[in-house]
Amino acid sequence: MEDKNKYSIIIPTYNERLNIALIVYLVFKHLRDVDFEIIVVDDGSPDGTQEIVKQLQQVYGEDRILLRARPKKLGLGTAYSHGVKHASGNFVVIMDADLSHHPKYLPSFIKKQLETGASIVTGTRYVKDGGVHGWNLMRKLTSRGANVLAQTLLWPGVSDLTGSFRLYRKSVLEDLISSCVSKGYVFQMEMIVRASRKGYHIEEVPITFVDRVYGSSKLGGSEIVEYLKGLVYLLVTT
Amino acid sequence: MKHIVKIMTLLVAISALWGGLLQISMVPRSHALLLPIYFVVCLGCYGLLMVGVGLMQFPTCPQEAVLLQQDIIEAKKYLKPRGVDVGSD
Numbered sequence: 001m002e003d004k005n006k007y008s009i010i011i012p013t014y015n016e017r018l019n020i021a022l023i024v025y026l027v028f029k030h031l032r033d034v035d036f037e038i039i040v041v042d043d044g045s046p047d048g049t050q051e052i053v054k055q056l057q058q059v060y061g062e063d064r065i066l067l068r069a070r071p072k073k074l075g076l077g078t079a080y081s082h083g084v085k086h087a088s089g090n091f092v093v094i095m096d097a098d099l100s101h102h103p104k105y106l107p108s109f110i111k112k113q114l115e116t117g118a119s120i121v122t123g124t125r126y127v128k129d130g131g132v133h134g135w136n137l138m139r140k141l142t143s144r145g146a147n148v149l150a151q152t153l154l155w156p157g158v159s160d161l162t163g164s165f166r167l168y169r170k171s172v173l174e175d176l177i178s179s180c181v182s183k184g185y186v187f188q189m190e191m192i193v194r195a196s197r198k199g200y201h202i203e204e205v206p207i208t209f210v211d212r213v214y215g216s217s218k219l220g221g222s223e224i225v226e227y228l229k230g231l232v233y234l235l236v237t238t
Numbered sequence: 239m240k241h242i243v244k245i246m247t248l249l250v251a252i253s254a255l256w257g258g259l260l261q262i263s264m265v266p267r268s269h270a271l272l273l274p275i276y277f278v279v280c281l282g283c284y285g286l287l288m289v290g291v292g293l294m295q296f297p298t299c300p301q302e303a304v305l306l307q308q309d310i311i312e313a314k315k316y317l318k319p320r321g322v323d324v325g326s327d
């Protein structure tokens with residue numbers, strides 16, 4: 001693949017002791033001939049995630065795995081901006097540590113970007129070759145309902161608004177982060193809607209999503225209310 | 239233009255169309271008066287239909303969970319002897 005591009009993979013973690021080791025291994029397995037670095041933004045996980053990251057640095061090198069920790073849990077949105085500040089690549093990949101986002105798709109993100117010259121490549125679960133595993137009927141229903149509502153009201157031009165497995169041109173990500181104010185779940189949606197409104201070239205690649213094996217989904221009543229608020233917010237501000 | 243303005247414009251355009259229809263009384267007035275209700279009902283049906291179709295065609299990938307388990311075993315096998323604590327078993 002192209003040699004002048006460098007990819008900074010930002011992985012926010014909070015209590016991902018086991019997952020971070022697995023994901024780092026898989027990233028190195030699937031990105032062979034690519035210049036990349038992994039930036040782990042850990043928010044002082046009490047389970048010792050950072051200790052594992054240091055062990056991984058011994059295996060893979062401190063220049064390939066950067067630990068950019070913060071003292072306490074400060075939330076996902078700011079974790080991204082913190083990571084970007086330390087990114088040395090011209091492209092940034094954002095992915096979750098919990099193995100819902102499988103590193104085997106990284107080459108297809110990179111390939112898609114090289115082919116199309118897009119500023120953003122976003123992973124989508126709702127197309128052919130994409131998919132989700134491990135959701136019950138209720139989870140699927142909320143997901144579809146949320147998607148139909150957002151598609152009808154916002155016309156975003158992307159099929160999967162809340163997925164967060166994405167590749168960004170670094171300058172574009174910086175621009176978007178500085179113009180997005182939402183927190184948590186809505187943040188991903190705001191990023192892609194604003195990107196679409198700003199006219200950035202967005203491409204999609206299919207990904208599969210295996211729900212985290214440990215713990216249950218946090219999508220409860222309060223998340224739905226947050227989501228609806230986010231939708232209204234985006235309606236009137238973008 | 240804010241997105242809400244676009245949607246409002248669309249709604250205003252549709253209302254204007256409806257108002258016009260009432261004026262020229264091409265269709266019986268009693269029918270024309272009911273049109274907004276049909277519109278809302280149609281919109282609701284469309285939403286339900288889309289959600290229903292989406293649910294029925296929800297793409298799943300059970301084989302991916304199996305592959306992931308294999309990847310996890312492989313990763314542990316590689317990392318353990320290299321001094322990374324990947325837990326027991």
Ligand SMILES: Nc1nc2c(ncn2[C@@H]2O[C@H](COP(=O)(O)OP(=O)(O)OP(=O)(O)O)[C@@H](O)[C@H]2O)c(=O)[nH]1
Pocket residue numbers: 011012013014015016041042043073074075076079095096097098100212215216217218219
């Ligand atoms: N640095 C940092 N990372 C976080 C924080 N909250 C979540 N994360 C990480 O962000 C990623 C996504 O969080 P998840 O808890 O998986 O959120 P989710 O995918 O919406 O919900 P699940 O159904 O539990 O998977 C994971 O890698 C988490 O470890 C935080 O406050 N700070």
Ligand SMILES: [Mg+2]
Pocket residue numbers: 096098100212
């Ligand atoms: Mg997750």
